[in-house]
Amino acid sequence: xxxxxxxxxxxxxxxxxxxxxxxxxxxxxxxxxxxxxxxxxxxxxxxxxxxxxxxxxxxxxxxxxxxxxxxxxxxxxxxxxxxxxxxxxxxxxxxxxxxxxxxxxxxxxxxxxxxxxxxxxxxxxxxxxxxxxxxxxxxxxxxxxxxxxxxxxxxxxxxxxxxxxxxxxxxxxxxxxxxxxxxxxxxxxxxxxxxxxxxxxxxxxxxxxxxxxxxxxxxxxxxxxxxxxxxxxxxxxxxxxxxxxxxxxxxxxxxxxxxxxxxxxxxxxxxxxxxxxxxxxxxxxxxxxxxxxxxxxxxxxxxxxxxxxxxxxxxxxxxxxxxxxxxxxxxxxxxxxxxxxxxxxxxxxxxxxx
Amino acid sequence: xxxxxxxxxxxxxxxxxxxxxxxxxxxxxxxxxxxxxxxxxxxxxxxxxxxxxxxxxxxxxxxxxxxxxxxxxxxxxxxxxxxxxxxxxxxxxxxxxxxxxxxxxxxxxxxxxxxxxxxxxxxxxxxxxxxxxxxxxxxxxxxxxxxxxxxxxxxxxxxxxxxxxxxxxxxxxxxxxxxxxxxxxxxxxxxxxxxxxxxxxxxxxxxxxxxxxxxxxxxxxxxxxxxxxxxxxxxxxxxxxxxxxxxxxxxxxxxxxxxxxxxxxxxxxxxxxxxxxxxxxxxxxxxxxxxxxxxxxxxxx
Numbered sequence: 001x002x003x004x005x006x007x008x009x010x011x012x013x014x015x016x017x018x019x020x021x022x023x024x025x026x027x028x029x030x031x032x033x034x035x036x037x038x039x040x041x042x043x044x045x046x047x048x049x050x051x052x053x054x055x056x057x058x059x060x061x062x063x064x065x066x067x068x069x070x071x072x073x074x075x076x077x078x079x080x081x082x083x084x085x086x087x088x089x090x091x092x093x094x095x096x097x098x099x100x101x102x103x104x105x106x107x108x109x110x111x112x113x114x115x116x117x118x119x120x121x122x123x124x125x126x127x128x129x130x131x132x133x134x135x136x137x138x139x140x141x142x143x144x145x146x147x148x149x150x151x152x153x154x155x156x157x158x159x160x161x162x163x164x165x166x167x168x169x170x171x172x173x174x175x176x177x178x179x180x181x182x183x184x185x186x187x188x189x190x191x192x193x194x195x196x197x198x199x200x201x202x203x204x205x206x207x208x209x210x211x212x213x214x215x216x217x218x219x220x221x222x223x224x225x226x227x228x229x230x231x232x233x234x235x236x237x238x239x240x241x242x243x244x245x246x247x248x249x250x251x252x253x254x255x256x257x258x259x260x261x262x263x264x265x266x267x268x269x270x271x272x273x274x275x276x277x278x279x280x281x282x283x284x285x286x287x288x289x290x291x292x293x294x295x296x297x298x299x300x301x302x303x304x305x306x307x308x309x310x311x312x313x314x315x316x317x318x319x320x321x322x323x324x325x326x327x328x329x330x331x332x333x334x335x336x337x338x339x340x341x342x343x344x345x346x347x348x349x350x351x352x353x354x
Numbered sequence: 355x356x357x358x359x360x361x362x363x364x365x366x367x368x369x370x371x372x373x374x375x376x377x378x379x380x381x382x383x384x385x386x387x388x389x390x391x392x393x394x395x396x397x398x399x400x401x402x403x404x405x406x407x408x409x410x411x412x413x414x415x416x417x418x419x420x421x422x423x424x425x426x427x428x429x430x431x432x433x434x435x436x437x438x439x440x441x442x443x444x445x446x447x448x449x450x451x452x453x454x455x456x457x458x459x460x461x462x463x464x465x466x467x468x469x470x471x472x473x474x475x476x477x478x479x480x481x482x483x484x485x486x487x488x489x490x491x492x493x494x495x496x497x498x499x500x501x502x503x504x505x506x507x508x509x510x511x512x513x514x515x516x517x518x519x520x521x522x523x524x525x526x527x528x529x530x531x532x533x534x535x536x537x538x539x540x541x542x543x544x545x546x547x548x549x550x551x552x553x554x555x556x557x558x559x560x561x562x563x564x565x566x567x568x569x570x571x572x573x574x575x576x577x578x579x580x581x582x583x584x585x586x587x588x589x590x591x592x593x594x595x596x597x598x599x600x601x602x603x604x605x606x607x608x609x610x611x612x613x614x615x616x617x618x619x620x621x622x623x624x625x626x627x628x629x630x631x632x633x634x635x636x637x638x639x640x641x642x643x644x645x646x647x648x649x650x651x652x653x654x655x
Binding site: 075078080104105107108111112114116119120121122123124125126129130133134136137138166168170181184185187188 | 376377378381545546547549550551552553554555556557560561564565568569572651652
């Protein structure tokens with residue numbers, strides 16, 4: 001069924017080999033709220049040169065600590081925040097190219113589910129109105145048709161329309177609200193869904209139900225997911241590929257199994273070691289990462305992780321590591337992993353064989 | 355299998371739900387209809403407004419025609435149920451006619467200020483940082499003066515009269531309405547659901563109409579209704595100072611001023627215009643409270 005849909009989707013342009021989303025050098029520096037008439041504003045380097053690609057029908061997980069730029073990246077993709085630099089290519093059409101895809105079209109094909117299920121629903125609109133808003137205003141559907149669309153979507157996300165269409169957000173539970181959020185995101189028939197911590201605020205049993213719903217919808221509607229989360233277990237469960245972000249940059253990218261099985265970057269390794277162990281015989285006893293990430297206003301020179309890295313050497317402060325392949329579809333931005341760099345461990349680290 | 359997540363919080367699976375779609379405003383109307391106090395207050399207000407509109411029929415005497423023989427009659431005098439004033443004019447007739455000017459002076463400035471201030475506040479709240487700064491700093495200038503003083507100053511410059519009273523009160527009320535609307539709009543704008551609406555490729559007018567306005571209008575309306583009573587009192591104050599309506603026209607503030615000398619002779623009659631102001635402003639305040647609770651649909655109602 002999914003194969004048939006993929007072939008039938010009239011919006012597909014480049015075929016399955018062309019990435020649905022290609023992001024190149026995405027950058028956003030926010031000016032801090034300086035004093036009135038301050039001569040120079042300091043810049044928060046929220047997202048600093050992020051590049052990745054997302055293949056059709058797959059799920060890309062984005063992990064990292066709070067404040068590493070995951071949510072900013074999501075908002076940049078939808079142009080909810082204007083990027084300072086970088087390009088977004090959607091199924092071969094570039095946003096920066098005047099002949100390419102417009103921001104409006106991009107938003108029609110790419111939708112987002114927010115973390116805070118309450119704040120992301122208009123408290124003064126019924127569930128039906130919330131879902132029908134997009135079709136009614138962006139696609140100019142008649143009120144009646146938009147309402148029918150909303151009801152069929154409610155059905156699709158597992159909420160009985162007769163029971164829920166007329167309710168207000170405050171009359172729903174957290175899981176129900178997140179289902180409404182998903183229905184709203186699906187209302188414009190997007191091809192790509194950005195899930196920004198979409199299940200993080202839910203308790204575990206509800207989280208599992210929503211994850212199952214998302215998996216079903218992905219199959220039925222042939223969706224592609226960008227799954228942003230700080231929960232490594234969930235990311236591992238849902239993702240085909242994973243990128244690890246630290247302080248506005250990608251430090252490691254690769255297939256989920258490679259990242260979780262053979263992490264290359266010291267930060268990824270620390271993150272994985274910090275995961276609570278399910279086996280009482282192997283407790284996580286020492287915290288592998290101490291302190292908070294450095295201030296993104298004045299990030300460390302060279303490798304941004306060096307201030308918390310046990311293996312930091314002089315070269316880490318001097319040169320910025322770039323993403324280099326250490327295996328088949330497995331890239332790491334760390335001097336240690338590059339044979340011949342002046343890092344002391346560079347030649348002793350065994351090459352990872354994927 | 356029963357999907358637990360799909361159950362409503364109350365587990366009321368068979369809760370009756372009509373198929374008729376409901377919107378926010380129809381929900382608010384339903385809630386208002388069930389609020390007996392607010393309905394009662396609204397009826398009293400309608401009665402006051404009707405008396406003012408139909409003053410020629412409701413009045414028993416000519417409000418301007420006095421008689422030296424009938425000066426300062428007490429409440430309950432046959433023919434003058436609410437007594438007479440210092441020149442022998444019928445209080446009831448003057449109150450009824452005075453309601454015309456007092457209500458116009460109470461409601462019109464608030465209506466105009468809500469239109470002007472609400473628009474400016476929305477523009478400031480939704481617009482860029484520069485637009486916001488421009489509007490709000492200009493508004494701050496008006497905040498530098500106490501409202502009574504500002505009204506007196508404006509009226510003093512442009513002269514007495516009902517039109518000028520309305521204009522000066524409009525200017526006085528615009529500043530706080532801009533501020534209230536701006537702060538509401540700024541709060542709403544930063545909520546995720548507005549961001550979600552932007553992400554759904556909806557045009558800006560639709561976002562303002564369906565997402566921002568329903569969340570701003572409530573607070574704005576409630577604030578504006580509470581200003582009506584202040585406006586009635588302020589315009590009465592201006593008349594009292596001789597800056598509003600000019601005698602011998604009947605107006606509640608002016609009547610209060612004229613009758614103040616009679617307070618030791620006939621205190622009940624002297625207090626009557628004040629009672630009229632009190633009842634009307636109390637009604638507007640209660641109406642504003644009722645509106646507030648009807649619009650906050652999260653409250654049980």
